[in-house]
Amino acid sequence: MKQFDIVIVGGGHAGAQAAVALRQNKYPGSIAIICDEPELPYERPPLSKDYLSGEKSFDRILIRPQAFWGEKQIDLLLGQRVEAVDAAQHRVSTESGEQIGYGTLVWATGGSPRRLTCSGHSLAGVHGVRTRADVDRIMNELVGVDQVCVVGGGYIGLEAAAVLTKLGKHVTVLEALPRVLARVAGEPLSRFFEAEHRAHGVDLRLNSVVECIEEAEGRATGVRLGGGDVVPCQMVIVGIGIMPAVAPLIDAGAAGGNGVDVDGHCRTSLPDIYAIGDCAAHDNAFADGAHIRLESVQNANDQAVVVAKALTGQPAHYHAVPWFWSNQYDLRLQTVGLSMGHDEAVLRGDPANRSFSLIYLKQGRIIALDCVNATKDYVQGRKLVEKGDRLEAAILADTAIPLKDAA
C-alpha cells in the first residue's frame, strides 16, 4: 500500500496551493495529490474567459509548470478518484480499488456543476462549465453551432455568454430570478450587466424557468420554458451553481451537509482531516460569522495557506478578506468583501460611464464593494472593508474624494 505523510485529495486551486505552501514552509515529509482529472493542476477562472475564447492555451493556465512538481517532490496521482475514506485506519481508496495511507488528509475536492433535473438534461449538446474537459467539448462542438442557450445568469453563465457573443454566436441567457447575479450583487450592478449584455446582442430573459430540453436524434435542439415558449439552439450551457464534492467524507462520518464543516484552522470533525476551498463550510468573519462556503480562488488559496501553516507548526486562524473578479466584454468587475445582508448600497460614479462602484453597508458599516472598471476604488476600498469603517453615504458617493482619503 502506498503511504504518504500528507495526502491531498483534489488538484484544483486549493489542493495545488496547499502542496505549494507546504513546501514553501519547508515541510520535509512526503506529499501526494490525488485528483480525478487527468491534467496537471490548472486555473479554473479562464475556463469561462480567455481559455473558452481561445486567447489562452492550456499551457498558459497551468498553476505551475510540469517540472515544478517533480522538483518539489510532490507526487501527482492523476486520473484517480477517491471513493472512500477510512478515518480510523488513515487511508483512502480510489475507484480502481487502490488503498493509499495518509498521516494527514487534506480534502480539496471543490464541487461538480449542478445539473438540470428536467427531461433532456443529459442530451448531447448540454454542457456544464467546470473542467478543462467540459470546455474542450464545448469548443469542439462550437463550429457547427449558431444559437446557444445559457441557463443561469450568474458569473459563469454571463462570462460564457460574453465570450460566445464575441465569437459570433447568437446567445440567449435564461435566468429564473427577476435579475441576474441576484445572489451575489446589488440591484444596480445586476441592471448594469443586463443592459451591457443586451447591448451586445444577447437575448437576456429574466423570470424564465426551464421546463425541459427539446431534442432531435439525441441532441438538444431547444429549451422549452415554463410559459411554453421554445428557444431554439444547438447548444445549452448550464451555469446554475455547484454541489460540493464531499460524499466520501460525509460517509466517513465528517460533520457537514452543504459542504464539510471546518473550524478556524480548516479542521474537519474527523481526526487528521482538513478541508479547504469550495467544499469547506466555515464561519466567515466577513459574513458576520455566518457558516458558508465560498467559491473563489481567494478562499481556496488562503485556506490552503492556513492548512500549510497548521501542518508546519505555525497555526493561524482563517481570517482573509474575500475578493473575486469577473471579466465580461471590456468590463472588469472586482469585488471585495461579501455584500450578503447589506441594508444600503451607495452608488459611486455613473454606470453610463462604464466605470463605477457599488459600496455596500450594513448598519452603517462598509462590508463590501463591487467595482466595475474602477480598480482604484477596489484597492482603496479593501481597507475600508477590512476595518469595517463607518462613513457617510454622501462622502462615499463623491468621486472627487478618493476612498483612501474618505476615512
Ligand SMILES: Cc1cc2nc3c(=O)[nH]c(=O)nc-3n(C[C@H](O)[C@H](O)[C@H](O)COP(=O)(O)OP(=O)(O)OC[C@H]3O[C@@H](n4cnc5c(N)ncnc54)[C@H](O)[C@@H]3O)c2cc1C
Ligand atoms: C468557469 C469558472 C470560472 C470561475 N471564475 C472565477 C473567477 O473569475 N474568480 C474567482 O475567484 N473564482 C472563479 N471561479 C471559482 C474558482 O475556480 C473556484 O473557487 C476554485 O477553483 C476552487 O478551488 P478548489 O480547489 O476548492 O476546487 P476545484 O478547483 O474545483 O478543484 C477540485 C478538484 O478536485 C477534484 N475532485 C473532486 N472530487 C474528487 C475525488 N473524490 N477524488 C479525486 N479528485 C476529486 C475535481 O475534479 C477538481 O479537479 C470560477 C470557477 C469556474 C468553474
